[in-house]
Amino acid sequence: MSRPLIARIDTAALAHNLGVARRAAPGARVLSVIKANGYGHGLLRAARALRATDGYAVLTLDEAALLRKEGYTHPIVLLEGFFSVDELPEMARLHLRPVLHRADQVELLARTHLEHRLDVLLKVNTGMNRLGLPPARAAEALARLREIPAVAGSTLMTHFASADESAASVAAQLARFAPLAAQAGAPVTLANSAAILRHPATHGDWVRPGILLYGCSPFADADGPDLGLLPAMTLESRLIAVQRVKRGEAVGYGATFVAERDMNVGVVACGYADGYPRHAPNGTPVVVAGHVCRLAGRVSMDMLCVDLAHAPAAHVGSPVELWGASLPVERVAAAAGTIGYELLTALAPRVRVEET
């Protein structure tokens, strides 16, 4: 038997979660965000599972070119636009839609001869202060775009800093965006997963779900299943050893876990080189043979250890779920001081992936 660690991708869950986004934002078209290798689920696998979407959003020309090569004719948005003007002819040829986020990019586009017209998105900085033009500059940039013969159409875009935790912050960003959008008469896109689920006023013409498609909640106060989402990735393995550890003895590197009683410790084939977070502390949940158990000791490169008190019948070969259908990745992430996004996208290339 080979190493038992497998990331199982439930493609029906992805399709189901797309339906959740559609029902939450019934008036909007959906741009499914499949950057970062489909949030760790595989770019082409995610694209295929989500093919009922209205469009895709990725980061790079290479990702978009691969989608075109595979026959996807959907609108494809490039979330960081072009990094060099050399990319523009290919973007136009492939009918990709770059996001323009600096005023100089509008000028660069104006000065580049293109054989094909292209649609663009103009990103407006409404308070996140990462990418985008200030609202006061966006109207003139949009007017300029409308003069460029190679530009077929422009969509106004913004991105929320705190849609997962602050309605006031969403309202403040919306207040900066709305007058511009009203005046421009262009299509708009604002909402990420959190805004789709909790801020209907932001839905606009296109919504941009990412994390929710993968069944993971963007909110700290709810897990995916609480929101009707189905986790699309289950990371599963097996026990490859069981140790009897005496009271007072330690487990793992640095002896950070000391047994308070005689106990059984299960050794799981999964470590930080697989993408499991090394900072997960003692007590982080791990499901062994259907029982929620507690991580014991430091996560090592290829293995981690579990207190088997809650799974007394567990033995070598017992199934283990690190996260997924019965243990939301959000719980593991919260224990490790991070978010589900990071764990999903950090799945290591060495992990075998199987589709169900």
Ligand SMILES: *Cc1c(COP(=O)(O)O)cnc(C)c1O
């Ligand atoms: C990644 C990304 C999204 C998706 O965000 P989620 O929180 O995963 O839904 C939406 N818009 C932009 C601009 C992004 O970069």
